[in-house]
Amino acid sequence: MPVRDGREMPRSAERGQALIEVALVLPVLLILAFGVVGVGKVIEAKMGVSAVAREAARAAALANDGDEAWTRGMLRGQDVAAGYGLSNGSLELTVAPGSFKRGGAVQAGTRYAVDLASLPLMGWFRITVSSAHQEQIDPYRSRWTASGG
Numbered sequence: 001m002p003v004r005d006g007r008e009m010p011r012s013a014e015r016g017q018a019l020i021e022v023a024l025v026l027p028v029l030l031i032l033a034f035g036v037v038g039v040g041k042v043i044e045a046k047m048g049v050s051a052v053a054r055e056a057a058r059a060a061a062l063a064n065d066g067d068e069a070w071t072r073g074m075l076r077g078q079d080v081a082a083g084y085g086l087s088n089g090s091l092e093l094t095v096a097p098g099s100f101k102r103g104g105a106v107q108a109g110t111r112y113a114v115d116l117a118s119l120p121l122m123g124w125f126r127i128t129v130s131s132a133h134q135e136q137i138d139p140y141r142s143r144w145t146a147s148g149g
Helices: 009-061 066-085
Strands: 092-096 105-115 126-136
Touching: 009 066, 009 092, 009 105, 009 126, 066 092, 066 105
Parallel strands: none
Antiparallel strands: 092 105, 105 126
């Protein structure tokens, strides 16, 4: 038996001390564990947002005119966002074809709010991640369509 102040401690006191130690350490461990999962969700969303912006700009740069560029970019961005699971309704995607001339650039930007409400102890956090990408329009690419126009 353990000795305290020259007296032996009873077994029930040892169990009580262990229970207090667990009660003090457990909340810290839970916050750490859920924090790691939360950071993982934020990193995953950041990768998805970057991919959405990159793919939207790339699809828009391959279009034949500005209107088509905007449509292609938005559709491709939404497809990629669905593939990455960015589906809580907070995705904002912008595609700016500009003047859409050869050698110019198309820009795409994305913002997404990562909701951590599904994690215990992290429900009050909502972190916004964003990304932007600019894609060069090929100056030598033909813009002829299948109909010859």
